[in-house]
Amino acid sequence: MTSPQASPARPLGVAAIGYAFMGQAHSNAWRTVASHFDVPDFEQKVLVGRDAVAVAAAAKKYGWSESATDWREVITRDDIDIIDICAPGWLHAEIATAALAAGKHVLVEKPLANTVAESEAMVAAAQAARSVGVRSMVGFNYRRVPALALARKLIAAGELGTVRQVRASYLQDWLADAESPMTWRLRKETAGSGALGDIASHAIDQIQYLLDDTVTEVSGKLHTFVSERPGPDGLEPVTVDDAAWATLTTAGGAIASVDVSRVALGQKNALTIEVYGTAGSLKFNLENPNELFFLNGTEPIEVQGFRRILVTEPEHPYISGWWPQGHVIGWEHSFTHQIRDFLNHIATGTDPSPSFEEGFGVQQVLAAVEASAAANGITVTIPSLLPTSKD
Numbered sequence: 001m002t003s004p005q006a007s008p009a010r011p012l013g014v015a016a017i018g019y020a021f022m023g024q025a026h027s028n029a030w031r032t033v034a035s036h037f038d039v040p041d042f043e044q045k046v047l048v049g050r051d052a053v054a055v056a057a058a059a060k061k062y063g064w065s066e067s068a069t070d071w072r073e074v075i076t077r078d079d080i081d082i083i084d085i086c087a088p089g090w091l092h093a094e095i096a097t098a099a100l101a102a103g104k105h106v107l108v109e110k111p112l113a114n115t116v117a118e119s120e121a122m123v124a125a126a127q128a129a130r131s132v133g134v135r136s137m138v139g140f141n142y143r144r145v146p147a148l149a150l151a152r153k154l155i156a157a158g159e160l161g162t163v164r165q166v167r168a169s170y171l172q173d174w175l176a177d178a179e180s181p182m183t184w185r186l187r188k189e190t191a192g193s194g195a196l197g198d199i200a201s202h203a204i205d206q207i208q209y210l211l212d213d214t215v216t217e218v219s220g221k222l223h224t225f226v227s228e229r230p231g232p233d234g235l236e237p238v239t240v241d242d243a244a245w246a247t248l249t250t251a252g253g254a255i256a257s258v259d260v261s262r263v264a265l266g267q268k269n270a271l272t273i274e275v276y277g278t279a280g281s282l283k284f285n286l287e288n289p290n291e292l293f294f295l296n297g298t299e300p301i302e303v304q305g306f307r308r309i310l311v312t313e314p315e316h317p318y319i320s321g322w323w324p325q326g327h328v329i330g331w332e333h334s335f336t337h338q339i340r341d342f343l344n345h346i347a348t349g350t351d352p353s354p355s356f357e358e359g360f361g362v363q364q365v366l367a368a369v370e371a372s373a374a375a376n377g378i379t380v381t382i383p384s385l386l387p388t389s390k391d
């Protein structure tokens with residue numbers, strides 16, 4: 001295990017692996033974070049992809065000094081301190097464990113990996129790395145939407161009383177067309193699962209994050225509505241789910257329902273979360289990301305109702321780095337906040353959250369949904385969780 005060059009005299013060197021959807025979103029965050037927040041000095045050094053010409057063009061456009069096509073070579077470089085993994089799930093475990101062993105701090109996109117076994121290996125690598133001061137984090141970026149960070153604070157402060165019930169729904173329609181072609185996201189060996197790992201992972205992380213609780217029992221159902229899609233060599237079987245449903249019980253006694261789909265015609269990226277407690281309730285809709293609706297159930301019934309909180313005050317989480325009140329922010333800002341927090345944890349020598357242990361916890365819930373679905377929806381108990389480090 002290599003130790004990081006603790007507080008190197010030069011700026012921290014960053015390399016990102018993958019330059020498509022998440023590679024672009026993360027690059028945007030790396031490019032803007034220092035203009036809005038106090039973070040340690042860093043340099044966007046290398047962007048890594050497979051196609052030399054295309055990755056060179058992306059590097060230029062997204063603000064990276066260089067590009068490369070071999071991530072293995074990049075993680076051995078002495079001038080690289082941080083590896084930001086924006087590659088598909090089947091590469092997460094291999095890249096993250098190698099980078100951590102090389103003493104590089106690692107931010108990896110969600111879900112942590114494609115399987116529980118891979119996640120376990122990643123947790124072991126993160127724990128060994130942590131013991132020599134190397135940090136690791138999973139990119140559940142919705143934790144850093146100010147309205148959702150505020151929701152967690154309100155729940156922790158007891159504003160909802162005891163949480164009884166949560167509804168988390170994440171609906172998209174980019175696979176509604178049966179002619180939509182095969183991609184890595186539709187093959188089990190590359191994606192692990194379908195809508196389940198892709199978007200239910202966000203919903204499950206939110207439930208555990210908002211309630212500061214862990215899921216203990218799961219009952220689930222998976223369905224593939226379009227079983228074959230056009231591939232490079234003709235029709236190819238789809239080996240992952242198009243949609244997933246789950247009922248979760250938490251250690252604290254709350255019950256949560258999760259429904260996710262990539263074939264929900266008309267829904268583009270509809271993440272909605274509702275939390276119902278004994279004393280209050282919260283509602284969030286990603287299509288209006290600056291708003292949180294709060295009902296205070298202790299007010300006189302005549303004046304009770306969901307109050308719209310415009311989460312753009314400097315007192316709200318992360319907002320002091322942005323614009324004057326009422327000047328709204330968007331989806332991409334959650335990635336900037338993620339980079340801010342990751343950099344500051346590196347600078348202060350503390351562990352960021354969500355940790356790999358927390359990513360592993362989500363992976364266990366995903367696996368339990370699959371196991372339940374395969375057994376006609378029976379209730380599956382989550383094995384006891386590894387220790388979790390939190391902010």
Ligand SMILES: NC(=O)c1ccc[n+]([C@@H]2O[C@H](COP(=O)([O-])OP(=O)(O)OC[C@H]3O[C@@H](n4cnc5c(N)ncnc54)[C@H](O)[C@@H]3O)[C@@H](O)[C@H]2O)c1
Pocket residue numbers: 017018019020021022023048049050051069071086087088089091109110111139140141198
């Ligand atoms: N946080 C979020 O909201 C969010 C949204 C979408 C995707 N994701 C996650 O981000 C990850 C990437 O998804 P995406 O949508 O960006 O996928 P994508 O298909 O758009 O991009 C994948 C990138 O990885 C690169 N890549 C593949 N193999 C490589 C290799 N061997 N070496 C170097 N680069 C390689 C590809 O060239 C491409 O640039 C996945 O884990 C996904 O679940 C997260």
